[in-house]
Amino acid sequence: MLEPLYRRFPALLMASRNLTRTKMRSLLASLGIVIGVLAIASLGMFGVALQYSISQNLGGIGNQVTVSPNPDAGVDNLTERDIREIRRVAGPGVTVSPVKQRIEPVAFERGENTSQLVYGLQQPAKVYNASDGRIPEPFQSGALVGSTIAEEYDIQPGTTITVNGTAVRVRAVLASEDSFSVFSPGSSIVVPANSFDQRGYSQVYVTANSGEEANETAMAIRGALNDREERVNVEELGSIVDQVNQTFQVINTVLIGIASISLLVAGISILNVMLMSTVERREEIGVLRAVGYQKRDVLKVMLAEATLLGVVGGLAGVLLSFLAGLAINQQVVNDATAVFRLGNGFYLAAAFTFGVVVSILSGLYPAWKAASEEPVEALRG
Amino acid sequence: MTVVDARGLVKRYRTGGEILEALKGIDFKLEPGEFVSIMGPSGSGKTTLLNILGLLATPTEGRVELNGQDVTNLGDRKRTRLRKQTIGFVFQHFYLLPTLTAVENVEVPRLFDRDPGRTARARDLLTRVGLGDRLDHRPDQLSGGQKQRVAIARSLINDPTIVLADEPTGSLDRDTGRQILDEFQRIADTEDVAIVAVTHDELVNEYVDRTVHLVDGLVGEEALDA
Numbered sequence: 001m002l003e004p005l006y007r008r009f010p011a012l013l014m015a016s017r018n019l020t021r022t023k024m025r026s027l028l029a030s031l032g033i034v035i036g037v038l039a040i041a042s043l044g045m046f047g048v049a050l051q052y053s054i055s056q057n058l059g060g061i062g063n064q065v066t067v068s069p070n071p072d073a074g075v076d077n078l079t080e081r082d083i084r085e086i087r088r089v090a091g092p093g094v095t096v097s098p099v100k101q102r103i104e105p106v107a108f109e110r111g112e113n114t115s116q117l118v119y120g121l122q123q124p125a126k127v128y129n130a131s132d133g134r135i136p137e138p139f140q141s142g143a144l145v146g147s148t149i150a151e152e153y154d155i156q157p158g159t160t161i162t163v164n165g166t167a168v169r170v171r172a173v174l175a176s177e178d179s180f181s182v183f184s185p186g187s188s189i190v191v192p193a194n195s196f197d198q199r200g201y202s203q204v205y206v207t208a209n210s211g212e213e214a215n216e217t218a219m220a221i222r223g224a225l226n227d228r229e230e231r232v233n234v235e236e237l238g239s240i241v242d243q244v245n246q247t248f249q250v251i252n253t254v255l256i257g258i259a260s261i262s263l264l265v266a267g268i269s270i271l272n273v274m275l276m277s278t279v280e281r282r283e284e285i286g287v288l289r290a291v292g293y294q295k296r297d298v299l300k301v302m303l304a305e306a307t308l309l310g311v312v313g314g315l316a317g318v319l320l321s322f323l324a325g326l327a328i329n330q331q332v333v334n335d336a337t338a339v340f341r342l343g344n345g346f347y348l349a350a351a352f353t354f355g356v357v358v359s360i361l362s363g364l365y366p367a368w369k370a371a372s373e374e375p376v377e378a379l380r381g
Numbered sequence: 382m383t384v385v386d387a388r389g390l391v392k393r394y395r396t397g398g399e400i401l402e403a404l405k406g407i408d409f410k411l412e413p414g415e416f417v418s419i420m421g422p423s424g425s426g427k428t429t430l431l432n433i434l435g436l437l438a439t440p441t442e443g444r445v446e447l448n449g450q451d452v453t454n455l456g457d458r459k460r461t462r463l464r465k466q467t468i469g470f471v472f473q474h475f476y477l478l479p480t481l482t483a484v485e486n487v488e489v490p491r492l493f494d495r496d497p498g499r500t501a502r503a504r505d506l507l508t509r510v511g512l513g514d515r516l517d518h519r520p521d522q523l524s525g526g527q528k529q530r531v532a533i534a535r536s537l538i539n540d541p542t543i544v545l546a547d548e549p550t551g552s553l554d555r556d557t558g559r560q561i562l563d564e565f566q567r568i569a570d571t572e573d574v575a576i577v578a579v580t581h582d583e584l585v586n587e588y589v590d591r592t593v594h595l596v597d598g599l600v601g602e603e604a605l606d607a
Contacts, residue, residue: 011493018480287470287476289461294458376432
């Protein structure tokens with residue numbers, strides 16, 4: 001099976017036969033490479049899976065921009081004109097939801113009044129989904145409650161609650177989002193914006209279709225409203241996602257760096273094994289030189305041995321890492337087939353390459369030592 | 382044409398501050414097809430002479446011509462190439478690679494040459510030394526005499542003009558030694574290969590054309606023609 005390969009690379013023939021001579025030793029030497037490759041590749045793939053699951057969870061907020069008044073500039077709320085301006089600069093596909101908010105006494109089911117943060121929105125259906133009931137459109141009357149509050153006070157659609165002394169019917173319970181969002185509806189109470197008598201808005205939620213669009217919108221809003229002074233704070237949540245991603249990148253790089261140490265150790269063990277075998281095979285190497293092998297031929301044979309150790313160990317390591325990748329992805333993102341993503345391939349290839357390179361580097365010194373031995377000295381025994 | 386013409390060979394070693402003179406001025410000539418033995422007590426310089434003739438070492442003084450070419454001061458790379466083309470080696474301990482079959486062992490010197498006829502030639506050589514039925518055996522499946530025949534076949538794979546043998550019968554019993562010496566004689570006679578055997582074994586002298594006695598780095602009496 002390997003005949004044609006050996007014919008093409010005769011050094012491989014001698015190298016592979018030499019390695020089978022001390023099977024256990026060769027096996028242990030490449031086991032080091034297996035472990036090193038496994039450590040690097042599986043940590044890399046773990047990072048990829050983690051990042052993927054984070055971006056899945058945080059994916060939504062990358063599209064979100066919040067605009068709030070800047071109290072440092074003496075702006076306490078956003079005016080109708082600001083809202084119009086924001087709507088104007090935001091693209092047609094972008095949802096702009098102005099929010100009023102106030103702390104009001106709220107009573108659930110004839111209970112005591114408690115102070116709750118109450119939001120006023122015109123079109124809550126654009127921001128929230130209902131888990132129970134229906135969010136009316138347009139939103140003229142009634143109230144919506146977040147799932148946390150609904151659970152705590154046992155509220156269903158149809159229940160009556162009292163907001164600031166006025167009894168209102170609950171129309172819907174808001175679904176808590178799977179993913180993290182600034183507009184988290186968990187403990188919100190939402191009433192129609194027109195039931196607030198205050199004029200300005202405390203915040204504007206802007207939802208774009210993509211992170212890129214959100215970024216463009218944020219820049220446009222800054223340009224339009226902060227022309228002369230910093231009237232509003234525009235927060236892009238995409239940058240948070242970027243920061244989280246960056247942090248994970250750093251952690252992952254450090255972990256892989258630590259894993260690389262195991263490959264270095266493997267390299268030292270290959271160095272050791274090769275040095276032993278050059279000593280043991282001193283006479284054989286002398287014979288090779290006597291029968292006309294140039295130094296570089298001996299070098300080739302020895303380096304082929306180191307390369308073989310690395311390639312065999314690397315392949316086994318890649319195979320094991322792939323299995324580990326399946327398990328990791330099943331655990332982290334609940335989808336074993338996610339192992340086929342490109343990033344994983346990169347880590348597998350990088351770990352394999354690193355393993356082989358370490359082996360070859362470790363083989364260099366013993367190979368050089370073997371090649372530069374004087375045949376007369378070697379044959380003297 | 383003379384195969385080897387060495388004149389005034391001196392070899393000095395430095396061993397721990399002392400200078401050891403292994404060869405003290407030796408002339409040595411070898412004709413094609415000649416079978417010569419070099420005898421002498423331990424430390425007489427036999428192996429040193431063989432190493433110089435085999436281009437494994439260079440003399441401190443003197444001059445070596447191989448097939449008319451001055452090879453005294455060649456660099457390692459050129460010496461190695463020339464050694465491969467013109468010289469075959471046979472050792473006392475055979476020095477076969479234990480992981481390779483007989484055929485592969487014979488091929489070893491040419492392994493790095495792109496030569497499609499290599500294997501056929503190796504098989505042919507093994508058949509000629511009487512190992513046609515042992516081609517794919519490993520050294521540990523062969524007897525001492527068979528191993529030495531494999532080594533002889535290996536020494537011939539490059540069509541050398543000289544075969545240098547260091548104690549070729551040293552690890553063999555007397556009968557096996559005779560078979561090996563028969564083989565050498567056949568090669569010298571039919572293939573016109575010059576053979577130099579360094580030995581302690583008086584048996585060798587029954588086969589050689591000439592014996593060179595070395596004593597303390599000098600050529601002693603020369604017994605001509607057996």
